[in-house]
Amino acid sequence: MLLASPTPLVDISYRPDLHIVVVRWLSVTTDDETRQVYRCLGQLPELQCRFWLLDARRRPSSSPAVTNWIFEVLAPQLAQRLGGPIYLSYLISPSHLAAAESFQEESGATLGSRMPYRLNYASQEGDATDWLLQAQRTEAAGAAQAITDPLPAIS
Numbered sequence: 259m260l261l262a263s264p265t266p267l268v269d270i271s272y273r274p275d276l277h278i279v280v281v282r283w284l285s286v287t288t289d290d291e292t293r294q295v296y297r298c299l300g301q302l303p304e305l306q307c308r309f310w311l312l313d314a315r316r317r318p319s320s321s322p323a324v325t326n327w328i329f330e331v332l333a334p335q336l337a338q339r340l341g342g343p344i345y346l347s348y349l350i351s352p353s354h355l356a357a358a359e360s361f362q363e364e365s366g367a368t369l370g371s372r373m374p375y376r377l378n379y380a381s382q383e384g385d386a387t388d389w390l391l392q393a394q395r396t397e398a399a400g401a402a403q404a405i406t407d408p409l410p411a412i413s
Contacts, residue, residue: 264294272307278390282313289324296328300336308340309390313349313383329375337374344375345393352381 263270269282279299333344376393380386
């Protein structure tokens with residue numbers, strides 16, 4: 259399902275079969291346009307979804323100011339509103355993968371962290387999608403376990 263985008267430089271769609279939002283940058287965007295795209299993702303009523311595949315192969319990395327805004331301002335707001343961490347799986351070119359993985363290690367944005375987001379980088383769309391699907395399964399298993407765990411004994 260293709261959704262309205264704040265700029266013609268980005269396609270936004272929702273895959274209801276996978277419960278994943280797909281954002282494809284078609285060209286370079288300014289910092290303001292990039293912020294508009296991310297704000298749009300948090301405001302579209304159709305997108306009450308925390309699992310995002312962001313195809314950034316056609317644009318350079320975001321500026322440090324935009325990157326900080328995404329992770330320090332937007333992600334915490336969205337995680338609170340949507341009831342859990344935002345899963346961001348960036349599809350990037352192989353030439354940018356090493357730098358992105360280094361950023362990921364430095365930021366501590368791993369699946370087990372307490373941050374309001376989880377972060378993944380991949381150079382193949384299948385890998386990016388698989389990571390999101392695995393995160394969904396992990397969350398579902400955790401929720402199921404919480405429901406089936408016996409209540410502690412009252413003494």
